[in-house]
Amino acid sequence: MGRGRRHGARLCRSGGGRARAEVVGVDFSSTQLTRARQLYPDIEFRHGDAGALPLPDDSFDAVISNFGMPHFPDPDAFLCEAFRVLRHTGRVAFSTWASPQECTGFGLIYSAVQAHGQMDVPLPPGPDFFLFGDPAQCERSLQAAGFGSVTIAKVPQIWRVVSPDAPLDIILKGTVRAAALLRAQTPEALAAIRDAVRQGVTTYAQNGAFALPMPAIVAAAEKP
Numbered sequence: 001m002g003r004g005r006r007h008g009a010r011l012c013r014s015g016g017g018r019a020r021a022e023v024v025g026v027d028f029s030s031t032q033l034t035r036a037r038q039l040y041p042d043i044e045f046r047h048g049d050a051g052a053l054p055l056p057d058d059s060f061d062a063v064i065s066n067f068g069m070p071h072f073p074d075p076d077a078f079l080c081e082a083f084r085v086l087r088h089t090g091r092v093a094f095s096t097w098a099s100p101q102e103c104t105g106f107g108l109i110y111s112a113v114q115a116h117g118q119m120d121v122p123l124p125p126g127p128d129f130f131l132f133g134d135p136a137q138c139e140r141s142l143q144a145a146g147f148g149s150v151t152i153a154k155v156p157q158i159w160r161v162v163s164p165d166a167p168l169d170i171i172l173k174g175t176v177r178a179a180a181l182l183r184a185q186t187p188e189a190l191a192a193i194r195d196a197v198r199q200g201v202t203t204y205a206q207n208g209a210f211a212l213p214m215p216a217i218v219a220a221a222e223k224p
Contacts, residue, residue: 024060026053051077055085062086065094067216070129071176079145086223092147093220096132098154103133104212105159105167106178108200109193113181116192121184123177138219147221159212164201167212168194 025045027033033045048054050065051074063082069075082092100107113119132138135152142150161167171178185193204210 021062024055026050026055051081053081053085057084058087060085060087061090063090063092067095067097069094069096069132071126073125073127075127075132076141076145079141079147083146083223088223090223091220092142092223093218094132095155095216095218096138097130098215098217099130099133103214104200104204105171105214106130108197108212109168109171109178109182112193112196112200113185116196117185117189119181121181123180123184126177129177132219133217135217135219138217142219142221146223148224149222150219151221152217152219155216155218157214157216159214161201161210161212162208164198164210165194166210167201168197 023043025033025036025040025043026048027036027045028047028049030047033047036043036045046054050068050072063086065078069078072078079092086092097103097106100110110119132141135154138152139150159167161170168182172182173179182190182193201210201212204212
C-alpha cells in the first residue's frame with residue numbers, strides 16, 4: 001500500500017437513467033500509477049499524496065481507502081482531505097487490519113520477534129500500523145475530521161497458505177515496515193523467529209493447508 005493510495009468517485013446518470021461511477025485513483029508512487037493505468041486504462045489516475053489530495057473541494061460523492069490507513073504518515077490529514085473533497089452527504093470509507101491479537105498472521109510474527117529478537121530497531125517512518133484496528137479510534141478520528149453517521153464493522157477474513165513458512169516469506173517480500181523489522185534482526189534471531197512462526201502456523205492446519213484468521217475493520221461515515 002502506498003501512502004497516497006485512495007479512490008474517489010463521482011456518481012452520474014447514463015442516458016438510460018442508470019447510475020454509474022466515474023472513478024479517480026490517487027497514488028504517490030509513479031511505479032504503482034504506471035501499473036494501475038496498464039491494468040485499468042479506462043480509469044483516471046493522478047499522482048498525489050493522501051494528505052494533500054490533488055482534487056477540488058466538494059467534487060466527489062465517495063472517497064475510499066483500502067488498507068491505506070496503516071501506511072499514511074498522517075491518517076487524520078487524509079480524513080480531513082476526504083472531508084474537503086466530498087460533497088454534502090458524501091461518504092468516506094476505509095478498511096484496515098484488526099488488532100494483531102486477532103490477525104493471526106501478524107500476531108504470530110510480532111510475538112516471535114518479541115520472544116526471540118528485538119522490536120526496538122530503526123524503521124522507515126510511519127504511524128502505528130494497528131492504530132485503526134481499534135474501532136473507538138476510527139470513530140474518534142472520523143468525528144474529529146467533521147464526519148457523522150459513523151458505522152464500523154469487523155469483517156472476518158481467512159488467510160490460506162499452503163506452507164507454514166509462507167506467512168513470514170510473504171511479509172518479508174510484500175511489506176515495508178514489517179519487513180524492515182525482520183531484516184533488522186540478527187541471522188540467529190531471524191532463524192528462531194522463523195521456527196516459532198512455523199510452529200504457530202501449523203496449529204491452524206486445515207484440509208491440507210493452513211487457515212489463519214485475518215479480520216479487517218471497515219469504517220464509513222457521512223459528510224453532513
